[in-house]
Amino acid sequence: MLASVTLPGSAKFPVVGMVGGGQLSRMTHEAGIPLGIRFRLLADTPQDSAAQVVGDTVLGDYRDLDTLRRFAADCAVVTFDHEHVPTEHLRVLQAEGVAVRPGPDALVNAQDKGVMRAKLDAIGVPCPRHRLVADPADVTAFAAEGDGYPVVLKTVRGGYDGKGVWVVADETEAQAPFLAGVAVLAEEKVDFLRELAANVVRSPSGQAVAYPVVESVQEHGVCAEVTAPAPGLDPALANEAQELALRIAGELEITGHLAVELFQTRDGRILVNELAMRPHNSGHWSIDGAVTSQFENHLRAVLDLPLGDPRPRAKWTVMVNVLGGDYPDMYHAYLHCMARDPGLRIHMYGKDVKPGRKVGHVTVFGDDLEDVRERARHAAAYLRGTITE
């Protein structure tokens, strides 16, 4: 931890502070090294994914205002690898002159699904039918206003990777979400063809770039696989998704990376599922697959530097998440995976292997979608231990 050391050369280079020690900070640090950016991390423990590799790591609790104040003191800008920093703390920091990007007024739309839906309604963005619900009986009323059960219920704060989300079949099942004492949002269960994501990056001065729209496959509420660009997507619909994401970024005055998770319906519409205002799993493909990765462009954006080319470098890029399995030694699996496929790009996060936990991802790019997809899936399954040859 070199926080107190005076660095050379980089005297004029700004310090970017990133709150949260997960893999998004880890990969943002990686992207910042070539830019000469001075990267400072606020992590919970030295074992955190990013804390293992970042030189300038501060340990502390992101829920504590004074910790945030001390962390931000020498930073040109503060940004985030998750949405869990209390909105009120961010407002205080901003009032005290800290450049918080994205700012609290934007970020609250990624923190609170009720606020997000109300804002998207106000600016005319197509969403699944939804409203806040008071109790299980109110869920039944919401169901009756549409096509009935099943209904999707979400706690408005605190969810991620399928946590805080329920698909309920009746009023009895609808009881569970209310036990947490958090406001609950009801949404229609959309009959979607597939899920898409439109990733854009916007800078404080208003410049924005759009990555190609990708196809995202979820399993058990967790992102499993992303294909860039989304195969067979009507160019008009792709364009509509990019424009929608750029409009949301502009209307909400988002700075940095914005992921707009979308449902593509069977009748050819797109509906906004979720927003994330940080580098996002649906953009990991861009490290190996785009001229400028989402992580580098997030850094450029929060520093208000001109943004980099978001275009893909290959016809197809497929990213598959590596989830933890029963076998903890993924390093040993490198021998087989690397020997089988010299073009495989491996990204591991330094995390303990626990069943179902995201511990890394692999990426493959090339001209033949089936080949690229098979290679990426094979490597992810082998690393997990699901297959042994």
Added chain:
Amino acid sequence: MLASVTLPGSAKFPVVGMVGGGQLSRMTHEAGIPLGIRFRLLADTPQDSAAQVVGDTVLGDYRDLDTLRRFAADCAVVTFDHEHVPTEHLRVLQAEGVAVRPGPDALVNAQDKGVMRAKLDAIGVPCPRHRLVADPADVTAFAAEGDGYPVVLKTVRGGYDGKGVWVVADETEAQAPFLAGVAVLAEEKVDFLRELAANVVRSPSGQAVAYPVVESVQEHGVCAEVTAPAPGLDPALANEAQELALRIAGELEITGHLAVELFQTRDGRILVNELAMRPHNSGHWSIDGAVTSQFENHLRAVLDLPLGDPRPRAKWTVMVNVLGGDYPDMYHAYLHCMARDPGLRIHMYGKDVKPGRKVGHVTVFGDDLEDVRERARHAAAYLRGTITE
């Protein structure tokens, strides 16, 4: 500095120790993050290029055996970002069971130009005419054995980036190199068409990969620009250069990255100029330009993991070094460079700007060599401050 912390997940992931805090370690750390490799650095000061960004940095003197011993204690393998660790220390470490890669018997060929020339002679590798010389009169005798003065003189140890190399026109000028008290090697001044570099990577189990042969342009003894692949190079000569580099790597039992700097003579031959057994400036293009960078393949090699695909991702990739100029604030220049060229790849090393010092490099790739070269040269010149628009 987290050296004493028990890391999770990565329990089975090996620690790679790299000696030397320069930009080569900085970029190797960057390449190790996605592999989940635990990277440990031995640096002189916290201000060193790599020490600014590596979490696990040990400060100490690489010339001190006990410092090296302590550094190596928890490392699966020790490797280097320069050739200056005393050979005798490496022999002791190796005898004590440390995996030193490349090993001292290989590395001495990059440390001592006299040893290197003798070894290359012994295995029949074409070199410029050369021999050790005892004093200025002996240099005149060496000149008379060939085409006369000018003659190239090199101290056998301690040179880099043009330091320790003289081109002398007569016996009076030939006095300077002998003042250092180091053995001096005389070489014919080769009438070369251009300089090439053949970069290969070899693992302890003998697997090897060859990058495309590149063209390297030197200015004042310092690498200025590298084009991959070397434009207009006869495929037979390219093949000969790759085979030569692979043969040297095998015969010298080199592990890790080997750069073979070559002269392409006007009569169509290639002669070996220098060897470097570490990631090398002539391979920096591979970060953005190849499927697997020289840094990642160096890590894979020293860990005896299967090597990654060394093939280029674009038709042309041009890397231009950013040298220090009179203006210390290169960050400000980002605004122009990034806005002018969204495809520009910037790599800064966090070093103090001093006139002529390598402080970074830029890379551009694409289909049109003239366009790619112009963009890379423009960005490097603008960052240096040589041009202002």
